[in-house]
Amino acid sequence: MMLSGWGRFPQQWCALHQPRDEAEVRAAMATGPRIARGNGRGYGDCAMQRNATIEMRRFNRMLAFEEETGQLVTEAGVLLAEVIDTFLPRGWFPPVTPGTKFVTIGGMVAADVHGKNHHRDGTFGRFVDWIDLMGEDGEVRRCSPQENAELFAWTIGGMGLTGVILRVAFRLRRVESAWIRQTTLPARNLDHVMALFEENGAATYSVAWIDCLNTGSGLGRSALMLGEHACADELSRTRRNAPFSVPAKRSRTMPVDLPRAALNRMTVKAFNALYYRNARAAAGDALVDWDSYFYPLDAILEWNRIYGARGFMQFQCVLPLDSAHAGLTELLRAIIASGEGSFLSVLKRMGAEHGPFSFPMEGYTLALDFPFSSGTARLMERLDAITLDHGGRFYLAKDARMSAATLRRADPRADVLAKVRRDAGLANFRSSQSERLCL
Amino acid sequence: MTAAPVLIIGARSDIGMALAHRYAAAGHPVQLAARASKGLEADAANIALRHGTSASVHEIDILEPESFAAFLDSLPQLPHVAICVVGLLGDQATSQTDIAAAQLTMRSNYEGPALLTGLIAERFAARGSGTIIGISSVAGERGRASNYVYGSAKAGYTAFLSGLRNRLSKTGVHVMTVLPGFVRTRMTAGMDLPARLTAEPAAVAEAIFRAATKQRDVIYVKPVWRLVMAIIRAIPEGIFKGTKL
Ligand SMILES: Cc1cc2nc3c(=O)[nH]c(=O)nc-3n(C[C@H](O)[C@H](O)[C@H](O)COP(=O)(O)OP(=O)(O)OC[C@H]3O[C@@H](n4cnc5c(N)ncnc54)[C@H](O)[C@@H]3O)c2cc1C
Ligand SMILES: NC(=O)c1ccc[n+]([C@@H]2O[C@H](COP(=O)([O-])OP(=O)(O)OC[C@H]3O[C@@H](n4cnc5c(N)ncnc54)[C@H](OP(=O)(O)O)[C@@H]3O)[C@@H](O)[C@H]2O)c1
Numbered sequence: 215m216m217l218s219g220w221g222r223f224p225q226q227w228c229a230l231h232q233p234r235d236e237a238e239v240r241a242a243m244a245t246g247p248r249i250a251r252g253n254g255r256g257y258g259d260c261a262m263q264r265n266a267t268i269e270m271r272r273f274n275r276m277l278a279f280e281e282e283t284g285q286l287v288t289e290a291g292v293l294l295a296e297v298i299d300t301f302l303p304r305g306w307f308p309p310v311t312p313g314t315k316f317v318t319i320g321g322m323v324a325a326d327v328h329g330k331n332h333h334r335d336g337t338f339g340r341f342v343d344w345i346d347l348m349g350e351d352g353e354v355r356r357c358s359p360q361e362n363a364e365l366f367a368w369t370i371g372g373m374g375l376t377g378v379i380l381r382v383a384f385r386l387r388r389v390e391s392a393w394i395r396q397t398t399l400p401a402r403n404l405d406h407v408m409a410l411f412e413e414n415g416a417a418t419y420s421v422a423w424i425d426c427l428n429t430g431s432g433l434g435r436s437a438l439m440l441g442e443h444a445c446a447d448e449l450s451r452t453r454r455n456a457p458f459s460v461p462a463k464r465s466r467t468m469p470v471d472l473p474r475a476a477l478n479r480m481t482v483k484a485f486n487a488l489y490y491r492n493a494r495a496a497a498g499d500a501l502v503d504w505d506s507y508f509y510p511l512d513a514i515l516e517w518n519r520i521y522g523a524r525g526f527m528q529f530q531c532v533l534p535l536d537s538a539h540a541g542l543t544e545l546l547r548a549i550i551a552s553g554e555g556s557f558l559s560v561l562k563r564m565g566a567e568h569g570p571f572s573f574p575m576e577g578y579t580l581a582l583d584f585p586f587s588s589g590t591a592r593l594m595e596r597l598d599a600i601t602l603d604h605g606g607r608f609y610l611a612k613d614a615r616m617s618a619a620t621l622r623r624a625d626p627r628a629d630v631l632a633k634v635r636r637d638a639g640l641a642n643f644r645s646s647q648s649e650r651l652c653l
Numbered sequence: 654m655t656a657a658p659v660l661i662i663g664a665r666s667d668i669g670m671a672l673a674h675r676y677a678a679a680g681h682p683v684q685l686a687a688r689a690s691k692g693l694e695a696d697a698a699n700i701a702l703r704h705g706t707s708a709s710v711h712e713i714d715i716l717e718p719e720s721f722a723a724f725l726d727s728l729p730q731l732p733h734v735a736i737c738v739v740g741l742l743g744d745q746a747t748s749q750t751d752i753a754a755a756q757l758t759m760r761s762n763y764e765g766p767a768l769l770t771g772l773i774a775e776r777f778a779a780r781g782s783g784t785i786i787g788i789s790s791v792a793g794e795r796g797r798a799s800n801y802v803y804g805s806a807k808a809g810y811t812a813f814l815s816g817l818r819n820r821l822s823k824t825g826v827h828v829m830t831v832l833p834g835f836v837r838t839r840m841t842a843g844m845d846l847p848a849r850l851t852a853e854p855a856a857v858a859e860a861i862f863r864a865a866t867k868q869r870d871v872i873y874v875k876p877v878w879r880l881v882m883a884i885i886r887a888i889p890e891g892i893f894k895g896t897k898l
Contacts, residue, residue, distance in 0.1 A: 234839075235692075275699035289695075300703050 217267060220518055221257035222525030223586050223614055226646060228267040239378055240352045242268045249645040250374045252321030253293060255314055257528040258614025259646035260373055261321075268378060270320050276300065277381065284386040285343060290320030290379045297386075302504065303458045306386040307443070309341040313560075315509050320379040325611040326371030326572040328579075330419035330441065330508075333411075333565040337572055338384070339370035346381040350639050354380060368634055371572035373610050375635060375643050375653060391457035393444040394419070394507040396500050404434025404542055408578070411438065411563040418442050422561040426549050426582065433546055436561060441507060449501070460503035467515040511558075520557075521585045528612035529594055530581040531601040532564055538578040541604030545580060545597055552593040556582040571631050573609045581612065591615070610647065618652040628653060656680040656706075657733030662713060662769065664693060667838035668788065669738040671858035676734070677704035679862070684728055686711040715739045715765030716757075721772050734865065735773045736786040737766045741803075742840050748802040755802050762806035767813040774817055777826045784827045784865055787814045791832045791873070794882045797898050818870060829864065830871045833857055834878040850877065 218225040231242035242248060248266035261267065273289035274296075280286075284306060286297065294308060295315040301307070312327045321327075326339040344358035347369055357366035369376045397417075401407035407422050414420055419441035428435045446457050511517055518526070533541040542561070549556060560581045567575040582597075584590045598620050601608065607624040608616060621628050632653050635641055644653075659676040663669045664685035673683045677700045685693050685700075690712045697708035713724050725731070743758035770785055777783030792800055793807030811830055818828035835841060835851040852860075857874050864872045873879045885898065 275695050276702040277695055277698050279702055296703075 217251075217254070217262050218525070219254055219256045219258045219261060219614065221527055221583075221614055222518060222521070222523070223527060224259055224646070225525075226259065226262055226264060228262050228264050231266055231268045232272055233268060233270070234272045236348065236354065236380065239268060239348055239380070242266050243348070243350075243352065243378070243642075247642050247644050249643060249648075250290075250320065250324070250378045252291065252318030252324070253316055255312075255317045255321065256325065256611045258612065259650070260325075260610060260613070260648075262646045263644060264646070270318060270378070273320075273380060284388065285383055286386055287381060287383045288319050289381055290323075291318050293318055294322065298504070301386055302389070302392055305388055305390070305458070307389045307504070308338075309385060309387045310335060310338040311508055313509065314512055315505075316512065319382050319384070323370055323379055323382055324372060324374045326569055327611070328564065328574050330421045330562065332574055333415060333420065333563045334418060336565060336568050337371070337574060339569055339572060341385045342370060343383040343385065345369055345379055345383075347377040348380055349377045350642060364634075365638075367570050368631065371569050372631070373571075373648065373653075374645060375631070375648055376638075376640055377643060389443045390446045391444045391449055391453075392460050392504050393449060393453070393457070394441045394502050394504060395444045395448060396502045396507060397440040398497050398500070399438040399440070400497055401434075401436045401438055403432055404436075404539065404546070407434060407436045407438055407561065408539060408542075411578075414438070414440055415563070420563065424546075424559045424561045424580070426546060426556045426559045429550055433543065433550075434561075441502075444501060460505065463505060463513060524586045526583050526585045527590055527594065527614055528581065528583045529597055530579060530609040530612040531597070531606045532573065532575055532577050532579040532609070533601065533604050533606040534575060534577040537604040537606075541600060541606060542578060542580060544600045544604075548593065548596045548600060549582070552589060552596070554584050554587070554589055554593050556584055558583055571627055573607065573611075575607065577606075579609075581609075610651075613647065616651065618650065621651050656682065658682045658684060658730050659734040659736065660684040660686060660728065660732035660773075661736050661738060662686045662715070662766075663738035663740070663788075664690075664696070666738050666740075666840075667854040668833070668836060668857050669736075670696060671854035672736055672738070672861060673700055673708070674704070675855075675858040675862045677701075677706045677708065680704075680706060681734075682707040682709075684709050684711055684732060686713040686724070688712065688714045713769075715769065716760055718765065718768045721769050725772065725776060731776055731780065731783075733782065734784045734786065735770070735777075736788070736861070737770050738788045739766050740788065740790070740807075740840070742800075743803055745800050745802060758802050759806045759809075762803060763809040763813075766810050770814070771817065774821060774826060774828070778821060778824050781825045783825075784829065784868075785814075785817070786829045786831060786861060786865060788831045788833065789814065791834050791878055791882050794832070795885055795893070799898070827865075827868050829861075829869060831857075831861055831864075831874065832871065832878070832882075833874045834881070836874075850875065850881070 215230050216225050217228045233239045245266045248268055249263040251261035251267050251269045270291040273291035276288045278287040294317050310329045322338045326337045328337050344356055346354050347357050348354050355362050399410050401410055417440040422436040422438040424436040446454055562579050564574045564579050602623050659681045661669050661673050665687045677683050690710045693710045697710050700708040741758055741761035748755035770787055774785055789811040790807040792804035793811045796804050814828055814830045835846045836857055837853055852875050860874045
């Protein structure tokens with residue numbers, strides 16, 4: 215059937231398998247080149263393979279939980295949303311979460327996702343105790359820092375290229391409530407927001423929404439949002455009695471694809487200005503429920519359709535600390551010069567690098583998205599070049615179009631991964647993305 | 654845990670598993686019975702973790718009636734609700750020429766389910782309470798060329814449940830018959846099913862759960878099926894025999 219990632223570009227016909235058990239995974243694998251797929255929240259073609267795309271959503275059982283350590287064992291297709299629904303009422307929360315809860319645990323491992331706490335806690339992979347991985351021979355191997363350690367390390371952030379993840383053991387963190395104490399700090403420009411990030415390194419969560427259209431001295435105008443899990447005694451008396459219950463919300467579904475014109479430069483500009491104004495108005499402290507804080511976009515199901523049928527492209531890079539300021543300035547200027555508005559632009563301070571192929575490194579990451587057009591492609595190439603000039607690298611979970619040469623220039627680890635895959639006979643685990651990037 | 658235990662016979666099926674989750678979500682301990690039941694340990698763990706109830710696993714082969722009494726004795730507790738989901742679609746064309754295949758379909762859909770639910774009914778009657786839910790099929794409402802071996806066995810089971818309900822109506826034991834139309838499960842995987850007439854397993858489970866609390870006698874899951882079957886039953890045999898349905 216026709217498949218695509220969350221960005222709806224590219225679309226490709228793939229033979230889709232939906233196995234229920236190991237034997238069915240093995241049978242799907244036997245057809246030749248194949249890649250595992252989670253919930254398709256990667257933006258581009260990382261979870262697509264024409265010959266066999268193995269969707270793991272039916273591996274959706276939770277298997278064990280240890281109260282003393284918070285260790286949860288689940289099958290790879292369990293959604294993060296299900297983990298939260300089950301364990302937040304008992305006082306546990308994921309140690310790291312991306313900006314959507316509709317991802318599978320397998321997908322979180324494969325992309326080694328980062329969250330708003332990356333500067334403090336690192337990626338999801340740091341909380342993974344072991345992985346059960348099906349290899350080329352159809353055998354299932356337990357991989358951990360003790361057993362099959364190299365395979366374990368490459369699987370975390372390996373984008374499905376080391377095998378099919380069947381089960382994962384990872385540790386949840388204890389929380390006292392379902393509420394986040396949020397502090398919003400408006401920032402005049404890039405200097406200001408970077409200074410605020412550095413000052414607030416002790417905050418558990420931090421992320422900035424950045425206005426990509428403001429020029430001059432206001433370049434990089436943004437709103438920095440800090441967050442802490444609220445303790446029970448920070449809640450009002452009524453909420454303290456039920457610290458894990460939050461008001462029910464209604465989710466809306468984007469009913470149709472919006473015509474391309476609905477998302478023009480004007481609306482983007484208006485949205486960005488409004489967002490910044492709201493942030494200023496809301497500056498200060500607020501108690502926000504977990505869902506609104508971590509997953510504001512999830513409230514509009516299928517929001518990717520606002521970009522119309524042609525889809526959109528994400529761009530996410532990370533720049534090392536010492537060149538981040540110069541690089542971000544150039545990136546923002548290039549976006550403004552292009553006239554392509556980025557609807558959602560997120561800036562985040564990242565902590566230390568970890569893992570042989572995971573995306574994050576110490577520095578600043580900028581995530582942008584653009585509706586798909588001919589101009590976008592040129593802009594993206596420009597952004598690639600600026601990133602390369604400043605020693606940055608790219609997030610494969612967001613990529614749909616980068617060239618193999620660009621990846622190699624950005625990340626010498628790509629060749630190491632390719633060699634590891636060759637040596638271990640893993641070449642048949644391959645996605646459209648890995649084929650494009652010659653991994 | 655005070656909520657009443659629920660036994661699900663044929664728990665591996667999509668409908669059975671959806672029922673287990675639905676009852677567990679309402680706080681009921683669930684007893685999962687199936688053949689090759691070892692494979693269900695992970696499902697039991699999943700149910701217990703998600704819903705905070707207990708879930709146990711039990712071996713049953715519906716083709717071995719001599720084992721039924723021991724099976725019931727082995728349960729941690731006589732359940733309050735027993736649901737039989739077991740069924741086998743079989744292949745109609747094969748069943749026309751292969752007696753063993755036809756017999757397997759008949760035994761799996763009629764003999765086994767009827768004998769086991771009958772035995773459970775006796776125990777419930779002795780206790781004076783309980784709910785028996787049998788999953789039969791709309792296919793049992795009228796024999797059709799395309800699946801009458803399966804359909805006739807389901808017809809037998811529907812009649813058995815009806816008689817059981819009639820007999821036990823004054824005893825405090827309730828018997829409910831479920832006649833699902835199309836359901837998107839392993840049984841129908843790969844078939845081209847009309848969307849308006851097809852239900853998801855979770856919706857079937859929800860409908861059964863609700864109907865059982867209201868002590869309904871016969872349900873169709875999707876109400877449109879009541880109408881569809883009324884029409885199909887009303888067609889005179891002289892015309893019906895010439896149709897292709
Ligand atoms: C709104 C939104 C916000 C996001 N925010 C963030 C963020 O803040 N931080 C961040 O890090 N990411 C973020 N992402 C990206 C997302 O977290 C990753 O793309 C994640 O991998 C998606 O998980 P999935 O289950 O949908 O996997 P898919 O998209 O289906 O697959 C992603 C990759 O994982 C591999 N994979 C999936 N399952 C398995 C398995 N069982 N075995 C082996 N490989 C497997 C696939 O082969 C593919 O390479 C965001 C995405 C969206 C849509
Ligand atoms: N799907 C539909 O459209 C539809 C429509 C109307 C009625 N129904 C009825 O709904 C019920 C559930 O079916 P389903 O759709 O969920 O399909 P299913 O997955 O094929 O369910 C049938 C179940 O019966 C079990 N079973 C068969 N023979 C058995 C035996 N000898 N001993 C023990 N268990 C046995 C199977 O066990 P294993 O897992 O071990 O094979 C399986 O779990 C069936 O009674 C079916 O006839 C289904």
